[in-house]
Amino acid sequence: MPIRILLYEDNAPLRESLQLLFSGLPQFDLAGAFGDCMNIEKEIQQHTPDVVLMDIDLPGRNGIEAAHIVKRLAPGTEVLMLTVFDDNDKVFQAVCAGASGYLLKKTPPSKILEAVEDIYNGGAPMSPSIARKVLELFPRAPAVNTELDKLTPREQAVLRSLASGNSYKMVADELQISIETVRTHIKRIYEKLHVHSVSEAISKAFLK
Amino acid sequence: MPIRILLYEDNAPLRESLQLLFSGLPQFDLAGAFGDCMNIEKEIQQHTPDVVLMDIDLPGRNGIEAAHIVKRLAPGTEVLMLTVFDDNDKVFQAVCAGASGYLLKKTPPSKILEAVEDIYNGGAPMSPSIARKVLELFPRAPAVNTELDKLTPREQAVLRSLASGNSYKMVADELQISIETVRTHIKRIYEKLHVHSVSEAISKAFLK
DNA sequence: CCCACAATCCCACGATCATGGGATATGCCT
DNA sequence: AGGCATATCCCATGATCGTGGGATTGTGGG
Numbered sequence: 001m002p003i004r005i006l007l008y009e010d011n012a013p014l015r016e017s018l019q020l021l022f023s024g025l026p027q028f029d030l031a032g033a034f035g036d037c038m039n040i041e042k043e044i045q046q047h048t049p050d051v052v053l054m055d056i057d058l059p060g061r062n063g064i065e066a067a068h069i070v071k072r073l074a075p076g077t078e079v080l081m082l083t084v085f086d087d088n089d090k091v092f093q094a095v096c097a098g099a100s101g102y103l104l105k106k107t108p109p110s111k112i113l114e115a116v117e118d119i120y121n122g123g124a125p126m127s128p129s130i131a132r133k134v135l136e137l138f139p140r141a142p143a144v145n146t147e148l149d150k151l152t153p154r155e156q157a158v159l160r161s162l163a164s165g166n167s168y169k170m171v172a173d174e175l176q177i178s179i180e181t182v183r184t185h186i187k188r189i190y191e192k193l194h195v196h197s198v199s200e201a202i203s204k205a206f207l208k
Numbered sequence: 209m210p211i212r213i214l215l216y217e218d219n220a221p222l223r224e225s226l227q228l229l230f231s232g233l234p235q236f237d238l239a240g241a242f243g244d245c246m247n248i249e250k251e252i253q254q255h256t257p258d259v260v261l262m263d264i265d266l267p268g269r270n271g272i273e274a275a276h277i278v279k280r281l282a283p284g285t286e287v288l289m290l291t292v293f294d295d296n297d298k299v300f301q302a303v304c305a306g307a308s309g310y311l312l313k314k315t316p317p318s319k320i321l322e323a324v325e326d327i328y329n330g331g332a333p334m335s336p337s338i339a340r341k342v343l344e345l346f347p348r349a350p351a352v353n354t355e356l357d358k359l360t361p362r363e364q365a366v367l368r369s370l371a372s373g374n375s376y377k378m379v380a381d382e383l384q385i386s387i388e389t390v391r392t393h394i395k396r397i398y399e400k401l402h403v404h405s406v407s408e409a410i411s412k413a414f415l416k
Numbered sequence: 417c418c419c420a421c422a423a424t425c426c427c428a429c430g431a432t433c434a435t436g437g438g439a440t441a442t443g444c445c446t
Numbered sequence: 447a448g449g450c451a452t453a454t455c456c457c458a459t460g461a462t463c464g465t466g467g468g469a470t471t472g473t474g475g476g
């Protein structure tokens with residue numbers, strides 16, 4: 001069965017060339033191509049696409065809003081953003097809107113086709129520079145981390161393992177040390193963070 | 209100038225074949241290859257690599273800890289994780305540790321070389337399935353909270369209270385219910401989330 | 417009018433955790 | 447050489463948690 005696609009792109013020449021591109025290939029079924037997404041609710045419900053190719057900078061209602069709508073109406077439908085922007089803000093908004101892929105428009109057509117198949121198969125195709133931006137969005141702890149910094153690397157490793165839901169024994173296995181050593185590390189952690197349970201330690205170190 | 213690389217991989221055959229792979233190419237300079245990262249501080253300072261290829265599952269001190277160390281000692285050095293794990297937890301930890309790339313070991317050698325160049329040039333090479341995991345880590349507004357949504361409002365309140373480090377008794381006081389009720393709610397939470405401890409529940413509901 | 421579900425409370429038993437003692441070894445700094 | 451931090455391991459005891467029952471109330475949908 002071909003991958004059913006909807007395309008939203010206000011630039012007519014680009015839209016038509018993409019249309020042409022998909023029309024020649026049996027593994028794709030371009031169900032529709034539109035210059036704006038003012039009626040996207042109807043179009044989504046009518047065509048039930050597997051993948052939506054979405055430009056960000058659209059007239060009237062932009063691609064970010066549209067992505068939100070798609071994910072609300074059809075959570076299983078994958079949204080692949082296609083845009084000239086690669087600034088942090090746009091990437092962040094797109095990700096929060098539920099997009100699972102993000103390609104720059106300079107991406108060669110063959111890569112776009114590949115990306116559609118990728119995203120349909122559960123992947124998240126991204127231009128390398130976009131992927132980097134996504135990573136940079138993560139609150140990578142540097143400043144606010146006063147609490148975590150009090151712990152030695154080993155203690156941090158123990159706490160991370162606990163935070164992922166492991167028991168003492170599982171931590172011991174994962175870190176290749178005895179359970180007694182795990183217990184000792186945890187005692188130190190409790191002293192340093194002034195807490196008295198695993199969940200309290202996780203809370204102080206990671207959640208706030 | 210070639211890209212200077214350090215390699216950490218405990219599987220000797222794989223390590224050696226990667227060594228061989230790099231040694232034949234002038235654009236790469238594999239400065240060292242090690243079976244563990246117990247002395248990584250020294251090695252980083254001595255070789256000042258551009259890129260560190262890091263296995264996650266190493267004996268003694270794992271790749272996550274090592275990535276933290278690398279980024280602390282040499283923030284400009286890029287860390288490319290190479291691993292068999294693609295679970296949310298490992299990916300999250302790697303990202304938080306400062307890794308900028310994440311490849312599954314099944315990745316063909318040619319793609320690994322490409323990824324090293326990508327990461328050196330400011331990209332963030334990731335296996336598609338990994339990229340998807342990274343996206344899923346984001347707190348998406350309309351709720352990727354599939355897990356949290358399974359819980360009733362009261363159960364969510366209990367779990368939030370636990371996540372802030374409270375004991376059963378403290379939860380009971382906070383929510384003005386008896387400790388037995390708290391225990392019952394927690395039992396339901398465990399059933400619904402398929403977990404067996406407070407920290408595991410917190411992990412499933414909030415951290416992933 | 418039931419029935420399912422949410423929310424509340426109770427008990428008992430075994431498993432796990434928290435805490436207080438220890439101990440040894442290694443490396444680093446002075 | 448001595449002090450300090452880190453990391454490893456051991457044991458005992460009491461507190462807390464995890465799990466398996468059971469129970470009552472109110473609410474909303476079929």
